[in-house]
Amino acid sequence: MFKKILIANRSEIAVRVIRAAREMGVKTVAVYSEADRESRHVAMADEAVCIGPGPSKLSYLDQEAVLSAAKITGADAIHPGYGFLSENADFSELCAKRGITFIGPPPEASRKLGFKSAGKAVATAANVPCVPGTKGDISAVDPAEIAAIGYPVLIKASAGGGGKGMRIVRTPAELKPQLEAAATEAKAAFGDGSVFIEKLLERPRHVEIQIIADKHGNVVAFPERDCTVQRRHQKLVEESPSPALTPEIRRDMQAAAIRLAKAANYSSVGTVEFLFQDGRFYFIEVNARLQVEHPVTELVAGVDLMELMIRVAAGEKLPFDQTRASEIRCHAIEHRINAEDPDNNFMPCPGRIENIELPGGAGVRVDTHVYAGYTIPSYYDSMIAKLIISAGDRPSALRRSLRALGELKISGVKTTAGMHAKVVAHPVFMAGDFDTHFIEKTGLLDKKEPANV
């Protein structure tokens, strides 16, 4: 086991690593920027090193500063948390060169899976279903090929992003003109007119499988997390198990995730993300890190993913098999509480937290780095707390969520807590039958009326 772990991160995830390490009897080093002097992780760690000014490029993303802090404190491992350097294969390689264990996947595996296109190739080779589409870029249209994919389809620019050059085609007759228009638009926007075609999933759910692999070839997959409730591709609410999956689909998804991990020689924790519609699932990408929403799985499966992640990084074998990993012990929901103004287009609201009262009681876990009197710096992500609720079944968990959200009181900054109550109390959410367009379709965040719960 490691002697001392340096946490190359901030906020609640740094606190999470420190807690796990302390329980394991491992010393911790916090690194922080000048703007984070007051953050709880700095006070909690055994040692703390200031590594730079507020902007993350000059502190949390400064690989040399992080590695120098590890050197002067004698840390033998670095935990990257999520974001920042967590999926940077070059950084994990550099750690290895300096004789420091990077607590995360090996660089070769994250390179294989980290990028969407590369990940898709590995998935296809491992017989993991992907969203059907053309093999690569297309110039000429083969109507039979498109018909085999099945309408409606989506034309996407290969160099694209931000929706530019994207076009929906619903009938074969529209295909040719839309393809030409998309190519012209892509050429104008990106200087590259190449496009490809994918099946359009109009009512997908976002369902993901948490895996953990040790360095001895053992991989297990946990029950899924359903992260369908999103706003502009940002996950808002995550729950497990998904209200939409059958045990058979769950098993198939877990098997697919394990095949993918083995094909990439993966080790550490990771998440295989899928779109799910009409009883079928399609691989999107792998997140080669411990995600924000990992506590949902910790509660449902009754495991400590952070501790397991550290143990497998230190070379230990997984302490259980797939049968144990498949157990569903409760229903869990996570609410990400952000310091944002829901009445002003979710603009971040940095500032001083005058007072904060956290919810408690049975089945309520709060992961946070903030406290009364803490000033939220403007440099970083606006998430200030995660509320993770667990109960015997989904209806009880939803009731408990509303109760806990009601207990949460924060003054000084605006937060998204009220919005979460609106989501949980919505009849469509309660019924469990919704897709990734839930927020837009229900118009839940359009009105400014206060949450009536």
Next chain:
Amino acid sequence: MHSSAVKAVADWMKTADLAEVVYRKDGKGFSLTALGANDPATLSAPAMPSGRFTPVVSDGVGIFQWSEPGKARKTEEGVEIAAGQPIGYIVGGSGVSKPVLAPQGGRVAKLFIDAGQAVEYGQPLLLLESR
């Protein structure tokens, strides 16, 4: 709180060059203001005149050294340093050393650091006194 305790604080205050003392505990407390505290004529000169001393702080993380290996140390208390002159070096995790440059010229008034000590970003290394 007993008045004798307040008197003890008041006596100490006279010797401590303080203008005001505020004490609070469990919702109770007291506040003492020295006579003529707001009258500039009665204020003693601050211990450290503003602008005379400039701290030189570390702009990186690593092990501090006064000089590069094999070179003589130049920075001592009392010596004159020119603006832009290296006052020492910080050896990072990669083994590469980076000079710490004096932001302005002046006399080295006080050292806060020893060779071989670990330093973090923003840590004061020494005090320069401008002429």
